[in-house]
Structure formats: C-alpha cells, structure tokens
Amino acid sequence: MNSTWIILNPNAGTNDKSLIPDIESKAKQIRTSAGQNLFKTQYAGHASEITRKAIKQGVQKIIAVGGDGTVNEIAKELVHTKTALAIIPAGSGNGLARQLYIPMNRSRAWDAAVNNTPVAIDSLEINGKAFFCTAGFGFDAFVTHEFHNMPERGFMSYAKASMGSYFNFPDQSFEILSQGKELINTKAIGITIANAGQYGNNAWISPLSDITDGKAELVILKKLPSYLLPGFLYKLFQKKLSKDRYYQTIDMPKTFTIKTTCDYMHIDGEVVKVPEGENQYRVKILPKSLNIIPGKN
Numbered sequence: 208m209n210s211t212w213i214i215l216n217p218n219a220g221t222n223d224k225s226l227i228p229d230i231e232s233k234a235k236q237i238r239t240s241a242g243q244n245l246f247k248t249q250y251a252g253h254a255s256e257i258t259r260k261a262i263k264q265g266v267q268k269i270i271a272v273g274g275d276g277t278v279n280e281i282a283k284e285l286v287h288t289k290t291a292l293a294i295i296p297a298g299s300g301n302g303l304a305r306q307l308y309i310p311m312n313r314s315r316a317w318d319a320a321v322n323n324t325p326v327a328i329d330s331l332e333i334n335g336k337a338f339f340c341t342a343g344f345g346f347d348a349f350v351t352h353e354f355h356n357m358p359e360r361g362f363m364s365y366a367k368a369s370m371g372s373y374f375n376f377p378d379q380s381f382e383i384l385s386q387g388k389e390l391i392n393t394k395a396i397g398i399t400i401a402n403a404g405q406y407g408n409n410a411w412i413s414p415l416s417d418i419t420d421g422k423a424e425l426v427i428l429k430k431l432p433s434y435l436l437p438g439f440l441y442k443l444f445q446k447k448l449s450k451d452r453y454y455q456t457i458d459m460p461k462t463f464t465i466k467t468t469c470d471y472m473h474i475d476g477e478v479v480k481v482p483e484g485e486n487q488y489r490v491k492i493l494p495k496s497l498n499i500i501p502g503k504n
C-alpha cells in the first residue's frame with residue numbers, strides 16, 4: 208500500500224492547464240506499490256470520503272492539491288488522527304498554505320510536502336464544523352458569497368466584490384457569551400473568528416494570530432468612513448492592522464457562543480447559508496489537533 212495519497216480537485220483555482228499532468232507525473236515518482244496513490248475529486252464532499260478511506264487504510268500522509276475548500280474537506284477528517292496533511296496550493300486564496308509559508312510555486316511546494324516534518328496546529332469548530340483559518344459573519348461572508356458568483360477568480364474579483372457593496376452593507380448585531388457571561392454586545396459590519404492570521408491572498412485580518420498557540424482571536428470590524436479605507440486596506444495587506452476605534456481584536460476563551468442575526472457565514476472561505484431561525488453558534492478550540500506539513504521546518 209502507498210503510505211502517501213494525493214487528493215486533487217481538478218476544478219480548483221484559476222484554470223491552470225498544467226496542474227493535472229504535472230501532479231500525475233509527480234504522483235508516479237513517489238508511488239511505492241501497485242496501488243492507486245492519486246485520487247481526483249468528482250464532486251463536493253468527495254475529498255472527505257477519500258480521506259476517511261485513507262485513514263482506515265493507515266495512510267501516513269495526504270497531499271491535498273486544491274484551494275481552501277478542498278483543504279478543509281480533507282483536514283476536518285484528519286483532526287485527532289496520526290495522518291499528516293500536506294498542501295499544494297491550487298486555489299484562489301490559499302489561506303492555510305500561505306499561513307504555513309508553503310511556496311505558491313508548485314515544484315517548491317511539492318518538495319516541502321515530500322520532505323518536511325509535520326507540526327501540530329490548532330483547529331476550531333463552529334457548531335461542530337471544523338475550520339483551520341477563519342470563519343466570519345457579516346461583511347466578509349457576504350463578500351465571499353458575491354465572489355463565488357463572479358465569472359473570474361482571483362484577487363481582483365475579491366476587490367470588486369468588496370468595493371461594490373461596502374457602503375450599503377448594514378451593521379449587524381453580535382452578542383458573544385462564555386460560561387453564561389456576556390463578553391461582547393455590539394453592532395458591527397462583521398466579525399471574524401481567527402485561528403490563522405489571514406483570509407487568504409495575504410489579507411492579514413488578524414496579524415497576531417498564531418495557529419499553534421491553542422487560542423483564537425475575535426476581530427470586530429466597524430464601518431470605516433471612506434477616507435480611512437485606503438489606509439485600512441494598506442495595513443490589511445502589509446500585516447499591520449492594530450487596534451483602533453474601527454478595528455478590535457480580542458483573545459477568546461476556549462469555548463464561546465455567538466448570537467447574531469446574520470444570514471450568511473463563511474467557514475474557511477466557503478459560504479454557508481444560516482438555517483432559518485438559527486442564530487446561536489458554539490465555538491470550540493481544539494489545540495494541536497492536526498498534523499500538517501509546513502513550508503519551512
């Protein structure tokens with residue numbers, strides 16, 4: 208049996224025609240038995256199914272080739288298992304890969320995936336759904352929703368989706384509780400729960416977040432007047448955001464509850480429609496729960 212499986216989402220990313228043949232040839236180079244070691248996903252949820260099979264068969268490492276959606280599907284199955292995850296970034300945002308300093312260059316990412324040693328990172332759960340980078344309510348979830356409906360992928364589409372709706376987006380209510388005590392009660396354009404520091408695309412929404420520290424941060428974003436937006440965006444991409452009257456970041460306890468009236472949320476960049484009548488979310492931190500291969504050791 209091959210001890211490394213590769214799971215590739217052929218639909219991921221921005222239409223790179225060389226991706227599939229390149230990964231096919233790299234997979235052949237590391238094949239150690241007659242068994243299959245490359246699996247192409249055929250539908251949403253397929254990467255999770257393949258991962259469950261890999262765990263049962265004692266596979267030691269899974270190399271995910273795709274974007275954050277594919278990575279999330281695989282990683283959530285690997286939480287609290289011995290199987291390590293490596294990533295070849297092939298999506299549009301690649302948040303977890305960038306957070307782990309995995310090269311965007313495919314050959315260098317492959318070298319890291321094959322040769323580097325895993326580290327244990329934290330994961331988070333929101334109403335039982337695992338995530339590894341960020342989850343959010345309000346404006347960032349709305350932008351993610353708009354982005355997924357755009358014909359083109361990539362950073363420029365994110366910028367268009369954000370700018371087109373920012374000034375009309377209404378404030379939302381957020382109440383955060385822990386152990387029955389109210390920690391926060393506020394109106395804001397959105398909140399982000401951060402395990403990693405960035406959304407993807409090097410947009411550092413929570414620059415001090417450390418994916419291995421056993422903690423999560425909550426970012427509260429208030430609507431900025433237009434003249435402050437360019438400075439905010441500059442700091443976002445330069446990893447320089449810090450507390451002010453429009454941007455707050457709070458260290459969170461190990462478990463907490465969010466009550467909100469938002470219609471959408473995103474979990475690692477995948478939009479989730481909030482079920483009618485559901486407005487309460489339990490968040491739990493699972494320290495050092497996933498073995499993952501970083502870009503640098």
Ligand SMILES: Nc1ncnc2c1ncn2[C@@H]1O[C@H](COP(=O)(O)OP(=O)(O)OP(=O)(O)O)[C@@H](O)[C@H]1O
Nearest residue numbers: 219220248249250251273274275276277298299300
């Ligand atoms: N063959 C397939 N057809 C349709 N959807 C698929 C297929 N394989 C996987 N998927 C789904 O596609 C979703 C998006 O994929 P992925 O995140 O890898 O790429 P992306 O959306 O281009 O990247 P990013 O998340 O960085 O924007 C995944 O959540 C997965 O469930």
